[in-house]
Amino acid sequence: MxxxxxxxxxxxxxxxxxxxxxxxxxxxxxxxxxxxxxxxxxxxxxxxxxxxxxxxxxxxxxxxxAAFNARINALPRGVALLRVLMDQHGLNQSSFVNEIGQRSYVNRILKGERKLTDKHKAALAKRFNLPFESFRED
Known part of the structure; x- marks a missing residue:
């Protein structure tokens, strides 16, 4: 055996x-x-x-x-997850009107100028069938 x-x-x-x-x-x-x-x-x-x-x-x-991993590691956890999901699903900033808002607002979140709100996190979690905690910022 x-x-x-x-x-x-x-x-x-x-x-x-x-x-x-x-x-x-x-x-x-x-x-x-x-x-x-x-x-x-x-x-x-x-x-x-x-x-x-x-x-x-x-x-x-x-x-x-290496460059992708460095960018992801430098981001808050929720934003990093959002970027990975965008990459995996072939999405762009305009793909999140229902969950986050207009493209410009999504852009500001991805740049770190704005934060994901609890409402955004809940909507993203529902869309991608993930736990709400997946998008926490720590």
């Missing part, structure tokens, strides 16, 4: 090198594609969690994400 488990894990790493610690951009992209497929076709598959962890570690450490 132990040898079979080791062989199975070795085969999995051959198929998905990011699981074995690869730092290759193509291996990262392959893993992202697999996560997308699994979420769409097999949403309860245990491989999703393993891949998501490796993808997150890649994104935290890869040079091509």
């Amino acid at each position: 132990i040898n079979e488990a080791i062989q199975a894990s070795n085969n999995l790493i051959k198929a998905v090198p990011l699981l074995g610690g690869s730092r290759s951009k193509s291996d990262y992209e392959q893993a992202l594609e697999l996560v997308g497929y699994l979420i769409e076709h097999h949403p309860a598959h245990p491989l999703i969690d393993m891949l998501a962890d490796k993808v997150a570690k890649y994104e935290e450490n890869a040079p091509e994400f």
Whole structure:
């Protein structure tokens, strides 16, 4: 049984090198594609969690994400989450009229000139099906 488990894990790493610690951009992209497929076709598959962890570690450490990560880390937590959601969903500042208001107001929040109000946070949490606390500013 132990040898079979080791062989199975070795085969999995051959198929998905990011699981074995690869730092290759193509291996990262392959893993992202697999996560997308699994979420769409097999949403309860245990491989999703393993891949998501490796993808997150890649994104935290890869040079091509350094500038993005630095910008996100410099923002208040709620604004950082909003920026990530905008990026993930292909949204722009005009996409939040119902939750925040006009584009110019969203722009000021993203620049740090204004803060998200509790009303904004509640509307964003509802839109993205996230807990209200996800948008807290600490």
